[in-house]
Structure formats: C-alpha cells, structure tokens
Amino acid sequence: xxxxxxxxxxxxxxxxxxxxxxxxxxxxxxxxxxxxxxxxxxxxxxxxxxxxxxxxxxxxxxxxxxxxxxxxxxxxxxxxxxxxxxxxxxxxxxxxxxxxxxxxxxxxxxxxxxxxxxxxxxxxxxxxxxxxxxxxxxxxxxxxxxxxxxxxxxxxxxxxxxxxxxxxxxxxxxxxxxxxxxxxxxxxxxxxxxxxxxxxxxxxxxxxxxxxxxxxxxxxxxxxxxxxxxxxxxxxxxxxxxxxxxxxxxxxxxxxxxxxxxxxxxxxxxxxxxxxxxxxxxxxxxxxxxxxxxxxxxxxxxxxxxxxx
Amino acid sequence: xxxxxxxxxxxxxxxxxxxxxxxxxxxxxxxxxxxxxxxxxxxxxxxxxxxxxxxxxxxxxxxxxxxxxxxxxxxxxxxxxxxxxxxxxxxxxxxxxxxxxxxxxxxxxxxxxxxxxxxxxxxxxxxxxxxxxxxxxxxxxxxxxxxxxxxxxxxxxxxxxxxxxxxxxxxxxxxxxxxxxxxxxxxxxxxxxxxxxxxxxxxxxxxxxxxxxxxxxxxxxxxxxxxxxxxxxxxxxxxxxxxxxxxxxxxxxxxxx
Ligand SMILES: Nc1ncnc2c1ncn2[C@@H]1O[C@H](COP(=O)(O)OP(=O)(O)OP(=O)(O)O)[C@@H](O)[C@H]1O
Ligand SMILES: [Mg+2]
Numbered sequence: 001x002x003x004x005x006x007x008x009x010x011x012x013x014x015x016x017x018x019x020x021x022x023x024x025x026x027x028x029x030x031x032x033x034x035x036x037x038x039x040x041x042x043x044x045x046x047x048x049x050x051x052x053x054x055x056x057x058x059x060x061x062x063x064x065x066x067x068x069x070x071x072x073x074x075x076x077x078x079x080x081x082x083x084x085x086x087x088x089x090x091x092x093x094x095x096x097x098x099x100x101x102x103x104x105x106x107x108x109x110x111x112x113x114x115x116x117x118x119x120x121x122x123x124x125x126x127x128x129x130x131x132x133x134x135x136x137x138x139x140x141x142x143x144x145x146x147x148x149x150x151x152x153x154x155x156x157x158x159x160x161x162x163x164x165x166x167x168x169x170x171x172x173x174x175x176x177x178x179x180x181x182x183x184x185x186x187x188x189x190x191x192x193x194x195x196x197x198x199x200x201x202x203x204x205x206x207x208x209x210x211x212x213x214x215x216x217x218x219x220x221x222x223x224x225x226x227x228x229x230x231x232x233x234x235x236x237x238x239x240x241x242x243x244x245x246x247x248x249x250x251x252x253x254x255x256x257x258x259x260x261x262x263x264x265x266x267x268x269x270x271x272x273x274x275x276x277x278x279x280x281x282x283x284x285x286x287x288x289x290x291x292x293x294x295x296x297x298x299x300x301x302x303x304x305x306x307x308x309x
Numbered sequence: 310x311x312x313x314x315x316x317x318x319x320x321x322x323x324x325x326x327x328x329x330x331x332x333x334x335x336x337x338x339x340x341x342x343x344x345x346x347x348x349x350x351x352x353x354x355x356x357x358x359x360x361x362x363x364x365x366x367x368x369x370x371x372x373x374x375x376x377x378x379x380x381x382x383x384x385x386x387x388x389x390x391x392x393x394x395x396x397x398x399x400x401x402x403x404x405x406x407x408x409x410x411x412x413x414x415x416x417x418x419x420x421x422x423x424x425x426x427x428x429x430x431x432x433x434x435x436x437x438x439x440x441x442x443x444x445x446x447x448x449x450x451x452x453x454x455x456x457x458x459x460x461x462x463x464x465x466x467x468x469x470x471x472x473x474x475x476x477x478x479x480x481x482x483x484x485x486x487x488x489x490x491x492x493x494x495x496x497x498x499x500x501x502x503x504x505x506x507x508x509x510x511x512x513x514x515x516x517x518x519x520x521x522x523x524x525x526x527x528x529x530x531x532x533x534x535x536x537x538x539x540x541x542x543x544x545x546x547x548x549x550x551x552x553x554x555x556x557x558x559x560x561x562x563x564x565x566x
Contacts, residue, residue: 064564
C-alpha cells in the first residue's frame with residue numbers, strides 16, 4: 001500500500017455555483033485539500049453554508065469541478081469504479097413514495113451491482129444493522145424522520161462500500177438512534193471501512209472521529225487529530241465542589257445543577273491546588289479535580305471566529 | 310448497460326401505483342362507450358365509427374399519458390434529490406436516461422395493449438372477424454409512442470420546467486402530425502427561395518407521424534404493405550435513437566446541486 005493509497009484525496013478543489021437571477025455567485029469552495037486515510041473516521045465540520053454538502057457533491061461527480069482533483073482509492077472520482085466503492089447518505093434524505101423499504105433497497109442493491117443471489121441476505125443485514133426489521137413492508141412515505149434516516153443509512157451500507165460518505169448522518173435521530181449509528185460506524189471502522197462524515201453537532205464528532213477538518217466560508221481552516229486534542233492540555237484546572245461550609249473560594253465560579261454545587265476553574269496550578277486543600281480541610285465535598293482538555297467546541301468557535309476577524 | 314433495468318422497473322412501478330394511469334384508462338373506456346352509442350345513431354357502418362373513435366382515443370390517451378407523466382419524470386427525481394442517490398452509485402447517466410425511457414415506454418405500451426385488446430374484442434363483436442389492418446394500426450401507434458417517449462426524454466434533458474417539457478413535446482406531436490402542411494406550402498409555391506429551404510429543413514427534422522397514422526387503413530380494412538411497415542419501423546427506431554443520443558450529450562454534463 002503506497003502512501004497515496006488513501007480512501008479519499010481532495011487536492012486544491014475550488015467550485016463556484018453558476019450565477020442565477022439573484023446575481024453572480026461567490027465561490028462555494030476555495031482551494032480545499034484533505035485526505036481521508038483508509039480505515040479512519042474523518043469528520044468534516046463547518047457552519048451552515050460553509051460548503052460541506054457542496055464538497056460532497058463534487059466528490060460524487062454531481063457537480064462538475066473545474067479546479068482541483070478528487071481521487072477515491074486513487075481512482076479519479078469521475079470514473080464508475082470509484083463510485084462502485086462508495087456508499088452515500090444524503091442530507092435531508094427523501095425516497096420514492098411509491099416503494100416499500102425492501103423494494104427500495106432491492107433497486108439500490110442492483111444498481112450497486114450486488115449479484116441477485118446475495119441481494120436478500122445483504123438487505124437483511126443492512127436492515128438489521130440500522131434496526132429497521134419491523135418496517136420492511138412499510139411504504140416509504142409512511143416513515144418518520146428518524147426511520148427515513150435509518151433507511152438512508154441502510155441504502156448507503158447495503159453494497160458494503162469501502163468508503164462511506166455521510167452528509168449529516170445523525171440528523172433526525174433520537175439519542176438512542178445516534179448511539180446506534182455511532183456504534184455502527186465504529187463497527188465499520190473495525191472492519192476497515194473508511195468514513196467521511198459531515199456534521200455541525202460537535203458532541204457527535206468529538207469521540208467518534210480520528211481526524212476533523214473545520215471548514216468556514218468554503219475553505220478548510222484547520223485539520224487536526226482528535227487524539228492530539230485529548231492529549232493536549234488547555235492549561236486550566238477544574239474543581240467541582242458541593243458546598244457545605246460558608247468558605248469563600250478563588251477562581252472562576254459557575255453554579256452547577258444540584259444543591260450548592262459549583263465549578264471552579266483556575267489558570268494557575270498552584271492556586272488550584274491550594275483551593276483544593278482548603279476544600280478538603282473544610283466540610284465541602286470535592287466531587288472532582290482535573291485538568292481541562294480543550295473541547296472541540298472551543299476549538300471550533302475559536303477557528304471559525306478567528307477567520308471572521 | 311444492464312443497470313437501466315432497475316431504473317426502468319422503478320419507473321414502471323411508480324406508474325402502476327399512481328392514479329393517472331387508471332383515470333386515463335377510464336376516460337378511454339368512456340370515450341369508446343360513447344362511440345358505440347354514436348355509432349348506433351349514425352347512418353352507415355357502426356363498426357367504422359367505433360374503430361375511428363377507438364383508435365383516436367387510444368392514440369390520444371397514450372400520448373397524453375406520456376406527456377403528463379413524462380414531463381415530470383426527471384423533475385421529480387431532481388427536486389426530491391432521489392437522483393443523487395442513484396447517480397452516486399456506479400450507474401452512468403446514460404443508463405439512467407435510457408431506463409427512464411424504457412420504463413415510460415413500457416407503461417405506455419401496457420396501456421396500449423389493454424386498450425387495443427378492448428377495441429379488438431369490440432370490433433370482433435360487431436364484425437365477427439379479426440381485422441388485420443386494425444392490428445397493424447395498433448403497431449403504428451406503438452411506433453408513434455416510441456418517438457413521443459424519446460421526445461419527452463429529450464426535452465427533459467435540456468429543459469427543467471415540467472410545463473415547458475410537456476408543452477414542447479405536445480407541440481412536436483402536433484407538428485409531426487401535420488408536417489405535410491409544410492410540403493403543401495412549398496409545393497404550391499406559397500413560400501419560395503430561402504424560406505422554402507428553411508421549411509424543407511424543418512420538415513425533415515420533424516417526426517413524420519403522419520406516416521404512422523394508419524387509422525384510415527384500419528377503418529376501411531386496407532392492410533399496410535410490408536415495405537410500409539418495415540420502413541416505418543426503421544424510421545421510428547432511428548428517430549428515437551437520434552433523440553436519445555442527443556439527450557445523452559445534454560444530460561452528461563448537467564449538474565445536480
Ligand atoms: N444550488 C446552489 N446554487 C447556488 N448556491 C448554492 C447552491 N447550493 C448551495 N449554495 C451555496 O453554497 C454555499 C455552501 O452550501 P452547502 O450546502 O455546501 O453548505 P453546508 O456546509 O452543507 O451547509 P449545511 O450545514 O447547512 O448543510 C452556501 O453559501 C450556499 O448558499
Ligand atoms: Mg449541507
């Protein structure tokens with residue numbers, strides 16, 4: 001496997017929608033470059049309108065790119081063979097009203113080239129993976145938003161693609177559904193599937209992805225490894241107390257839910273330690289004392305705001 | 310190339326599960342029913358009236374179906390973005406286009422078959438024999454449907470709005486049915502010189518649907534010659550193929566945002 005044998009490589013991609021009656025368009029993508037390695041989960045973050053969906057449509061050859069290159073497993077993205085290895089979940093998915101879930105998956109399966117002898121088994125597996133077994137016979141128009149999202153995931157995975165391209169896969173799902181989808185993505189990762197997913201729900205990304213790119217106004221502002229993020233320190237310390245005494249503490253205090261619970265944050269480790277000792281000496285209960293890691297949210301806000309300035 | 314089949318099947322299935330098809334079939338049945346009534350009060354041959362009316366109804370309703378259903382064929386897939394999940398698969402745009410064409414033609418053909426069966430039974434009931442020119446006329450209508458289906462696909466690939474697609478297809482149908490009017494203008498020297506050359510060009514480009522209109526032969530029980538059948542088959546097939554290939558060129562570079 002050569003160094004360039006990544007799941008997805010985008011180099012210097014720029015894209016501009018055609019001007020319409022509303023006037024000339026500004027570029028939707030400017031010089032986007034990113035690499036999704038094999039077997040990793042890659043998060044593509046950005047505010048609304050930052051160009052996530054546009055990038056995905058370029059990858060899938062739905063938009064004609066004039067600048068830059070896109071390769072899927074080192075195959076140019078315009079080729080059939082490239083798309084044969086991809087599973088795609090669109091944002092706000094919608095399917096044919098006249099079909100049942102199973103009929104839809106049959107059609108998609110055949111279009112993905114699944115041999116007819118394996119079709120039933122593949123569909124059963126996909127339905128099971130998204131926990132939709134009971135809805136196989138339901139017409140698609142009768143499904144709820146979350147169920148439709150599950151169908152969307154099922155059609156993306158039914159052909160067992162090597163690269164999953166998911167545009168906001170968690171939208172419309174309840175917490176249980178989100179958990180199931182995350183577990184599913186971890187399972188795929190274990191089997192070597194690469195995942196490229198867009199989202200602006202940072203909690204979903206934080207403990208799921210290996211790498212994330214943060215996009216703003218059509219350009220990638222920052223790409224980082226989430227392992228580095230959790231290993232790095234923000235230099236702050238947090239002390240969480242349940243106050244029993246009337247003792248006063250230093251530090252940035254925030255009230256927490258519950259009886260007189262507070263969070264105290266310190267930039268200085270010595271002061272933090274001192275206040276910790278003080279709490280232990282008094283009647284106040286120390287719930288937690290720990291180093292604060294920078295959160296993805298903080299990083300995101302910092303990155304996106306920084307670009308506005 | 311085989312991947313056009315699931316797309317055609319899906320198009321066909323959608324039609325079978327929509328109401329448009331059945332309403333049109335019902336209308337056609339009503340019209341033929343009316344023709345029996347009119348036939349009985351007309352002096353002369355009742356069966357001629359029934360055949361004339363029936364063939365008119367069949368052609369009208371199948372073409373209407375293709376225009377109504379065909380005009381929104383692409384638009385629905387594009388606006389609901391179901392097209393995106395199709396084209397994200399290893400499916401070529403040509404396979405999509407041809408699948409849509411095949412599905413539409415299949416539906417129209419099934420409609421034609423059902424209505425033809427009805428009219429044939431009716432004519433047997435009145436005449437006592439099976440009329441071969443009538444069957445030949447059904448075949449001519451089928452050839453006409455091939456061209457109209459290809460036309461609606463062609464306009465779908467270059468225009469976005471269903472209204473316009475329907476309008477253009479219908480205009481092409483009307484123009485094709487009266488193309489010889491242009492020849493009349495030229496032959497009687499109403500138009501001469503450069504204007505005549507342009508009209509000749511337009512005449513050549515329009516589908517010669519009059520050649521496929523064999524209602525008179527069916528009504529008067531005159532069989533079509535083998536050469537006419539062969540020639541019209543080749544003509545319809547060729548014309549549709551050219552339209553589809555042009556659609557392919559236009560569709561290949563379209564963007565779906
Ligand atoms: N069809 C279109 N024509 C013109 N401009 C468009 C079109 N689609 C998107 N845009 C513009 O391109 C930019 C990027 O849009 P895009 O849909 O890629 O954003 P996104 O990151 O996916 O946003 P969201 O998180 O809301 O889905 C936006 O400014 C949008 O207005
Ligand atoms: Mg989007």
